[in-house]
Amino acid sequence: PGIRRRRRYKKLAPSEKKPKNEHESRLTKARDTMRQHIVNEILSTERSYIKSLGDLRNGLIRPIMDAKFMTQDEIYSIFGNIEQILSDHIGFEKIINNRVQNWSKNSCIGDIFIKDVQFLSDYFIYINHYNTCMM
Numbered sequence: 001p002g003i004r005r006r007r008r009y010k011k012l013a014p015s016e017k018k019p020k021n022e023h024e025s026r027l028t029k030a031r032d033t034m035r036q037h038i039v040n041e042i043l044s045t046e047r048s049y050i051k052s053l054g055d056l057r058n059g060l061i062r063p064i065m066d067a068k069f070m071t072q073d074e075i076y077s078i079f080g081n082i083e084q085i086l087s088d089h090i091g092f093e094k095i096i097n098n099r100v101q102n103w104s105k106n107s108c109i110g111d112i113f114i115k116d117v118q119f120l121s122d123y124f125i126y127i128n129h130y131n132t133c134m135m
Contacts (some may be wrong), residue, residue: 002116039109043100048091053086078124088119 061079064070070078095116099109 025074036103039096039100039103039107042109043093043096046089046096050086050089050093053082053089057082057086077129080129081122084122085119085126088122092116092119 006116056079061075061082064075065072092112095112096109099112
């Protein structure tokens with residue numbers, strides 16, 4: 001009697017709400033298009049970052065290693081765990097790409113960032129080597 005229970009409503013993705021009129025329908029379509037552009041930009045940025053890390057590895061780190069110009073410890077002190085970061089981002093890109101390939105007006109991408117970006121902790125190693133690298 002004195003206890004009130006909150007009703008739980010399913011949260012709707014922006015496109016799940018039914019438009020009431022033509023203006024709202026156009027706004028919904030524009031919002032869906034913008035969401036698609038944003039998710040494509042996220043994927044494109046991730047691919048560009050992976051390419052840059054790969055270029056760093058293939059164009060600088062590996063030649064230094066092959067020439068035995070520096071020891072493994074010296075390379076690690078300068079470049080940290082770039083290999084691990086690259087590997088993490090390749091996996092992350094695959095997850096995002098899979099979502100984009102199966103994209104619908106009701107799709108979301110935020111859950112990927114919440115669940116799958118735990119690898120960002122690998123940047124602590126890289127950041128901690130920054131001062132050593134700059135000496």
